[in-house]
Amino acid sequence: MTQSTQSISEFLDDLWTGLDESAPAAKPATPAVSVELPNELLRQPQVVATQATQIIQPPRAAKVGSPTRPASGSSSKPAIKPFVPKIARTLKETGLSEDQIARLILKLLAARGAVTGRSIATHIRLPFTIVEGVLASLRREQLLALKGEAVVGDYTYVVSEKGITIARELSRDCTYFGAAPVTLDQYNDAIERQSMAQLNVGPTALQAAFADLLIEDAVLDMLGPAINSGRGLFLFGEPGNGKTSIAERVARSFGDTIWIPRAITVDGQIMRVFDPGIHKSVESSSDSQSTTVPGADERWVQIRRPTVIAGGELTMAELEVRRDPGSQILESPLQLKSNGGVLLIDDFGRQRMPIAELLNRWIVPLEKRFDLLNLPSGKKVRVPFDQLVIFSTNLQPRDLVDEAFLRRIPYKIHVPNPTTDQFRELFRIMCEEMRIEYCEDAVEYLIRTHYESSGRSPRACHPRDLLMQIRNYCAYTRHPMELTRDAMDFAVRCYFSVLS
Numbered sequence: 001m002t003q004s005t006q007s008i009s010e011f012l013d014d015l016w017t018g019l020d021e022s023a024p025a026a027k028p029a030t031p032a033v034s035v036e037l038p039n040e041l042l043r044q045p046q047v048v049a050t051q052a053t054q055i056i057q058p059p060r061a062a063k064v065g066s067p068t069r070p071a072s073g074s075s076s077k078p079a080i081k082p083f084v085p086k087i088a089r090t091l092k093e094t095g096l097s098e099d100q101i102a103r104l105i106l107k108l109l110a111a112r113g114a115v116t117g118r119s120i121a122t123h124i125r126l127p128f129t130i131v132e133g134v135l136a137s138l139r140r141e142q143l144l145a146l147k148g149e150a151v152v153g154d155y156t157y158v159v160s161e162k163g164i165t166i167a168r169e170l171s172r173d174c175t176y177f178g179a180a181p182v183t184l185d186q187y188n189d190a191i192e193r194q195s196m197a198q199l200n201v202g203p204t205a206l207q208a209a210f211a212d213l214l215i216e217d218a219v220l221d222m223l224g225p226a227i228n229s230g231r232g233l234f235l236f237g238e239p240g241n242g243k244t245s246i247a248e249r250v251a252r253s254f255g256d257t258i259w260i261p262r263a264i265t266v267d268g269q270i271m272r273v274f275d276p277g278i279h280k281s282v283e284s285s286s287d288s289q290s291t292t293v294p295g296a297d298e299r300w301v302q303i304r305r306p307t308v309i310a311g312g313e314l315t316m317a318e319l320e321v322r323r324d325p326g327s328q329i330l331e332s333p334l335q336l337k338s339n340g341g342v343l344l345i346d347d348f349g350r351q352r353m354p355i356a357e358l359l360n361r362w363i364v365p366l367e368k369r370f371d372l373l374n375l376p377s378g379k380k381v382r383v384p385f386d387q388l389v390i391f392s393t394n395l396q397p398r399d400l401v402d403e404a405f406l407r408r409i410p411y412k413i414h415v416p417n418p419t420t421d422q423f424r425e426l427f428r429i430m431c432e433e434m435r436i437e438y439c440e441d442a443v444e445y446l447i448r449t450h451y452e453s454s455g456r457s458p459r460a461c462h463p464r465d466l467l468m469q470i471r472n473y474c475a476y477t478r479h480p481m482e483l484t485r486d487a488m489d490f491a492v493r494c495y496f497s498v499l500s
Helices: 008-022 098-112 117-124 128-140 161-173 184-193 203-209 217-229 243-254 355-368 403-408 420-434 440-452 462-477 485-495
Strands: 144-149 155-159 233-236 257-261 263-266 269-272 300-304 307-310 342-345 370-374 380-384 388-393 411-414
Touching: 098 117, 098 128, 098 155, 098 161, 117 128, 117 155, 128 144, 155 161, 184 257, 184 263, 184 380, 203 217, 203 243, 217 233, 217 243, 217 411, 233 243, 243 307, 243 342, 243 388, 355 370, 355 403, 420 440, 420 462, 440 485, 462 485
Parallel strands: 233 388, 233 411, 307 342, 342 388
Antiparallel strands: 144 155, 257 300, 263 269, 370 380
């Protein structure tokens, strides 16, 4: 009989896998120390560093440019396993203390009234086996009472008078009672394991991301290395040539998703990370409680790699941790929300804050790849600065920043005006999108009369903007939706009346 050979490392891997699958699920241990209330709940918790455990154990990815040595007997570097935050089986694996979970439960019940134990677990997104132990401790302290039996092994819980008093005190400090947070160490570890340094965008992925834009190959050839550098870049050129559109599509070229927590706990305070207005979650169904990966920790959200845009309204306050005066919940800054994706500083040079102040804020993070956040308490915490920062401007970069800062942004890409052939092609594309009949004679008349004769430079946005004028003109005059010389003249008079 032929016997297959197996290396010692493979044998040990199989052995440990078998032991892990055959081992019974561990029952949460009864806490050795009960919750001392109300004093224990009212004080700010200090999470012990040893409680923060790693969520998953894949091999760490090498940073871009760092040499890697293959393992003995291996001919190539091992494949990087995708990061998935595994569900916690015990209180210790959550990285949280029992007090922190108890606070969430008390505020939830004070706001919602009678709630079953499993519904509480679903709301704070922790396993029922962990929540059940905290509920038992709260009952022993007479902060909760049973209203009735819900299903087998579960009950409906209500807050006692003593519990209501404590819940009100807790809400004055922070009203948050959503998904249980993860620790700062767990967050930092997760971002490192999903770092953009692991990505290597090729021409095919880049062309697919920009398939809906008319862009020169020369610009794409410069964008590719800039994206892979992960260091940041300047996009500059005349207004209306698609710099913002280019920056918004950069994240598409990454072609994958990342996991971020809904909230993190920092120095005993809760800071929101997931922002539905910025992050696009990946859900397997319309049920908001579902996750895309079975067995994943529901305190985390799987999202598309984010693109965060900050324009001329950007202020220094948006780059620091902010405390909401009503809820007392901390809001994470824009650069933290953009970790793992793209941070676009649009209209750079036109911000309400001084340029020097903004540049000084970015110099260290761009160089060191980490950021130091100032908490309202005065404490500083270190977080990853893992995103591609894009500065988009209509001005010359050398007129905005000094040489020291330009050195930290190694790629400066000029987005040129479209050529005459590209201008014609843009008209064809936009006519098809707007369902306007294309007329080559009218477009040639426009180029000859209103561009070449007047010395006006074409912009990539002009076909779209002029066609919108023509569409509204045809709708008003009850004319067919088509290009004519008269329609072109009307659109030019309206659009360029105060423009060059």
